[in-house]
Amino acid sequence: MSEKKINLKLKIWRQSAPNTVGSFVDYSVSVSPEASFLEMLDELNNNLEKNNQDPIVFESDCREGICGTCGLVINGEPHGPLPKIATCQLHMRNFKDGQTIWVEPFRAKAFPVIKDLAVDRSAFDKVIQAGGYISVNTGGVPDANSIPISKDIASEAFDSAACIGCGACVAACKNGSAMLFVGAKVTQFSLLPQGQPERQSRVEAMVAKMDELGFGSCSNTYACEAECPKGISVKNIAKLNREYRLAKIKSKNVEA
Amino acid sequence: MGNINSTSKDFKLDSKVPEGPIETKWTNHKFNLKLVNPSNKRKYDIIVVGTGLAGASAAATLGELGYNVKAFSFHDSPRRAHSIAAQGGINASKNYQNDGDSTFRLFYDTVKGGDFRSREANVYRLAEVSGNIIDQCVGQGVPFAREYGGLLDNRSFGGAQVSRTFYARGQTGQQLLLGAYSALSRQINSGKVQMLNRREMLDLVVVDGAARGIVVRNLLTGAIEKYSAHAVVLATGGYANVFFLSTNAMNSNTTAIWRAHKKGAFFANPCYTQIHPTCLPLHGDSQSKLTLMSESIRNDGRVWVPKKKGDNRAPNQIPEDERDYYLERKYPSYGNLAPRDISSRSAKEVCDEGRGVNGGEAVYLDCSDAIKRLGKKAIEERYGNLFDMYQNITGENPYEVPMKIYPAPHYIMGGLWVDYNLMSTVPGLFVLGEANFSDHGANRLGASALMQGLADGYFVIPYTIGDYLATRKFASVSTEQDEFKKSEKEIKDFVGKLLSIKGKTTVDEIHKKLGKLLWNKVGMARNEKGLKEVIGEIKALREEFWKDVNVVGKSDDLNQTLERAGRVADYLELSELMAVDALDRNESCGCHFREEYQTEEGEAKRDDEHYRYVAAWEFEDVGKWNLHKEELEFEFLHLAQRSYK
Numbered sequence A: 001m002s003e004k005k006i007n008l009k010l011k012i013w014r015q016s017a018p019n020t021v022g023s024f025v026d027y028s029v030s031v032s033p034e035a036s037f038l039e040m041l042d043e044l045n046n047n048l049e050k051n052n053q054d055p056i057v058f059e060s061d062c063r064e065g066i067c068g069t070c071g072l073v074i075n076g077e078p079h080g081p082l083p084k085i086a087t088c089q090l091h092m093r094n095f096k097d098g099q100t101i102w103v104e105p106f107r108a109k110a111f112p113v114i115k116d117l118a119v120d121r122s123a124f125d126k127v128i129q130a131g132g133y134i135s136v137n138t139g140g141v142p143d144a145n146s147i148p149i150s151k152d153i154a155s156e157a158f159d160s161a162a163c164i165g166c167g168a169c170v171a172a173c174k175n176g177s178a179m180l181f182v183g184a185k186v187t188q189f190s191l192l193p194q195g196q197p198e199r200q201s202r203v204e205a206m207v208a209k210m211d212e213l214g215f216g217s218c219s220n221t222y223a224c225e226a227e228c229p230k231g232i233s234v235k236n237i238a239k240l241n242r243e244y245r246l247a248k249i250k251s252k253n254v255e256a
Numbered sequence B: 001m002g003n004i005n006s007t008s009k010d011f012k013l014d015s016k017v018p019e020g021p022i023e024t025k026w027t028n029h030k031f032n033l034k035l036v037n038p039s040n041k042r043k044y045d046i047i048v049v050g051t052g053l054a055g056a057s058a059a060a061t062l063g064e065l066g067y068n069v070k071a072f073s074f075h076d077s078p079r080r081a082h083s084i085a086a087q088g089g090i091n092a093s094k095n096y097q098n099d100g101d102s103t104f105r106l107f108y109d110t111v112k113g114g115d116f117r118s119r120e121a122n123v124y125r126l127a128e129v130s131g132n133i134i135d136q137c138v139g140q141g142v143p144f145a146r147e148y149g150g151l152l153d154n155r156s157f158g159g160a161q162v163s164r165t166f167y168a169r170g171q172t173g174q175q176l177l178l179g180a181y182s183a184l185s186r187q188i189n190s191g192k193v194q195m196l197n198r199r200e201m202l203d204l205v206v207v208d209g210a211a212r213g214i215v216v217r218n219l220l221t222g223a224i225e226k227y228s229a230h231a232v233v234l235a236t237g238g239y240a241n242v243f244f245l246s247t248n249a250m251n252s253n254t255t256a257i258w259r260a261h262k263k264g265a266f267f268a269n270p271c272y273t274q275i276h277p278t279c280l281p282l283h284g285d286s287q288s289k290l291t292l293m294s295e296s297i298r299n300d301g302r303v304w305v306p307k308k309k310g311d312n313r314a315p316n317q318i319p320e321d322e323r324d325y326y327l328e329r330k331y332p333s334y335g336n337l338a339p340r341d342i343s344s345r346s347a348k349e350v351c352d353e354g355r356g357v358n359g360g361e362a363v364y365l366d367c368s369d370a371i372k373r374l375g376k377k378a379i380e381e382r383y384g385n386l387f388d389m390y391q392n393i394t395g396e397n398p399y400e401v402p403m404k405i406y407p408a409p410h411y412i413m414g415g416l417w418v419d420y421n422l423m424s425t426v427p428g429l430f431v432l433g434e435a436n437f438s439d440h441g442a443n444r445l446g447a448s449a450l451m452q453g454l455a456d457g458y459f460v461i462p463y464t465i466g467d468y469l470a471t472r473k474f475a476s477v478s479t480e481q482d483e484f485k486k487s488e489k490e491i492k493d494f495v496g497k498l499l500s501i502k503g504k505t506t507v508d509e510i511h512k513k514l515g516k517l518l519w520n521k522v523g524m525a526r527n528e529k530g531l532k533e534v535i536g537e538i539k540a541l542r543e544e545f546w547k548d549v550n551v552v553g554k555s556d557d558l559n560q561t562l563e564r565a566g567r568v569a570d571y572l573e574l575s576e577l578m579a580v581d582a583l584d585r586n587e588s589c590g591c592h593f594r595e596e597y598q599t600e601e602g603e604a605k606r607d608d609e610h611y612r613y614v615a616a617w618e619f620e621d622v623g624k625w626n627l628h629k630e631e632l633e634f635e636f637l638h639l640a641q642r643s644y645k
Helices: A037-050 A124-127 A151-161 A168-172 A179-191 A199-210 A222-226 A235-252 B027-032 B038-043 B054-064 B103-113 B120-139 B170-190 B253-262 B295-299 B326-330 B339-353 B370-373 B376-394 B449-469 B482-501 B507-521 B528-548 B558-586
Strands: A006-014 A023-031 A072-074 A098-105 A113-117 B044-047 B067-072 B193-196 B199-205 B208-216 B224-228 B231-234 B274-278 B302-306 B363-367 B403-410 B427-433 B612-623 B626-632
Touching: A072 B302, A124 A179, A124 A199, A124 B170, A151 A179, A151 B170, A168 A179, A179 A199, A179 A222, A179 A235, A179 B208, A199 A235, A199 B326, B027 B120, B038 B054, B044 B054, B044 B208, B054 B170, B054 B274, B054 B376, B054 B449, B067 B427, B103 B120, B120 B170, B120 B449, B170 B449, B199 B224, B199 B253, B199 B482, B199 B558, B208 B231, B208 B482, B224 B482, B224 B507, B231 B449, B253 B427, B274 B339, B295 B376, B302 B326, B302 B339, B326 B339, B339 B363, B339 B403, B370 B376, B427 B449, B427 B507, B482 B528, B482 B558, B507 B528, B507 B558, B528 B558, B558 B612, B558 B626
Parallel strands: A006 A098, B044 B067, B044 B231, B067 B193, B231 B427
Antiparallel strands: A006 A023, A072 A098, B199 B208, B208 B224, B274 B403, B302 B363, B363 B403, B612 B626
């Protein structure tokens, strides 16, 4: 346990409601380098509450980098300066004494701000509801070992399935595109034998919903991959494009 | 209280365990359960609260069957539920490894692991359906680990001598939850499930003695909303956060089940709390939660401390013969895979002796032998994400320096009492997953929580709820009737009171104090004196809370302080019951270690003659409960002193 503390200046986005004008507010904190970034905010909030001031709204839950609830833009980068971690896994030892830190919500057309640093990412759920599943009811499935799947394919499917749905890819993209998120889900199911029957209809439905909800098109800058806490590869976007074209060629939804 | 049962002192708990041999109980029971005709199912409304493994699987399956389901979550999305953080795996008695597993063995291991304090019939059913769960998940596209031949891979977990744990790297909970979430999403798309996110259940509404609805707070607007149904299913997880520091997610809480308890649902074995042996030690006062390192690492990691007290050398400087691999020494046949309660207690013992890392509260979990034997790559493949997580948090490289770990509150075996049909003492109120008490006795084995959550949701509740609906006459119920309005008013008053106190202490400050009290006196070791003291201390802290808490902000807004305040108010009542229950149980069993009751070797000493019961507490008033006992019969297994030596 370290007694040493570092002093930081924070510029934090405060916005009282969705359709109000927000602004950066200055705070100063003194914090243990062993604390996490969110624990630093907890401490700040506790002090605000002691002074009868409204604490800063930010969301988090598991604080282990897996639930996808947290997500802040720290000094311009979703989930902060380190690669392959979520905001909750960022620790204060990565900042220097006296440093100024800018903290903002994820910003994208499809993710409106709710309050302060919390945004509405329900658009992701809607994309999944449009077709991000294999249509099997409970019961009546064959024995788990009846269809062998090669270790490599299972592993590749897992790499795509590891997405935590945090939305950093959207926040990182200058077009606010959800191609990495959608690509990861489409890829996971298109690799597995269980995903084959709905392979075409799935990609068509998910892409249509993604477009409808205001996500932009791919900017080809790979910013999504760079900021993804799980390191989901942009190959998933290439795969999505391929799946989408193949589906469209064979599609029954032909416009006259 | 609206519950017809709770007024009767002679009320006898009926577990509804079916007659007959254990192998056929569930099959026969399913046949005897009444069915709801497919075209009638759409006439029934079911509320499911919570969308973790148990809730999401239940909501999806009930929607598939044709019921009208409303699913509630306090998260922004059902996919955030804390089941997602489970790392290691899920048990199933598939015997794919040909190493002697069977339904009966999984049943036996689970009952024994729970130190003979669970209900035989429930556990057997759990083992029986475990294989179906794996089939279901594979069908949904869950990418479990596989071997080169394309078949599913398994690993070992604590308390078992067979390899029956299915896994998806160190993210099994995530993959299973995303499977259930995808099934749920499909039903939302079909319109059979209405998903209500960002709503926290604050009351259960009981009409004519049966559960007929809930009242929730819309967390975005602060509006109090009322919903009615024919049955209510709670799948709201556990309350390890009562300790403030635990491995649970920040928002996990007891409120839904506690409010249901106050409406007549008996609370069973509240003192059975699992302290997980392998968590990261504390870093300081600002710590907000503790992080788990999957028990699966104990497959390849060896737990040790220096033999000598005061040996503060760096771990790599301590020679082999000056290390005490205390689990291997004390439990040669299970070694590092001894069950969680035993491993945790052993870690506390060596640290209490002053032999912890640098004399503090930590022991080493050392994978260096496995790295030498199998190579870094193999270890990276098995635990890569966990090792990365460790390095992120501590700044140390676990491939080079042994990890430091210490036990932390992790899971709750106690919960609302349910019968074999998973129904509580309030008719029409069903409780699934960690929120109920039923399957893990006094200690849960690793990789069994995921199994239970999905068993309850996919394969038990869809049958048993049908029988309840088919055998009952329902009067129509409106959310404008008195019971709902009364509940709404009580909640508004409660919220108003919290906001009006305007004291000097923050919610977190009181919660941290409560956590320390519990950790010291209702934690890994308990005794009569400490328990009696802590009951008084909890009452005093509860008074302090209601006099001096400062809840800033408004009720009609997104107000996270208010959310936490309501949860802490409930913890301040629940924690007293945990201590009362621990004091009642004058024996040691599983996680419940009463210092007065131990064998000469320091192991838990059960008293089967006097305490072979489930303690089910009926709420009378805050700080006042009546104890009801469900005697546990062991017809098929022989009650034995648990040995892992």
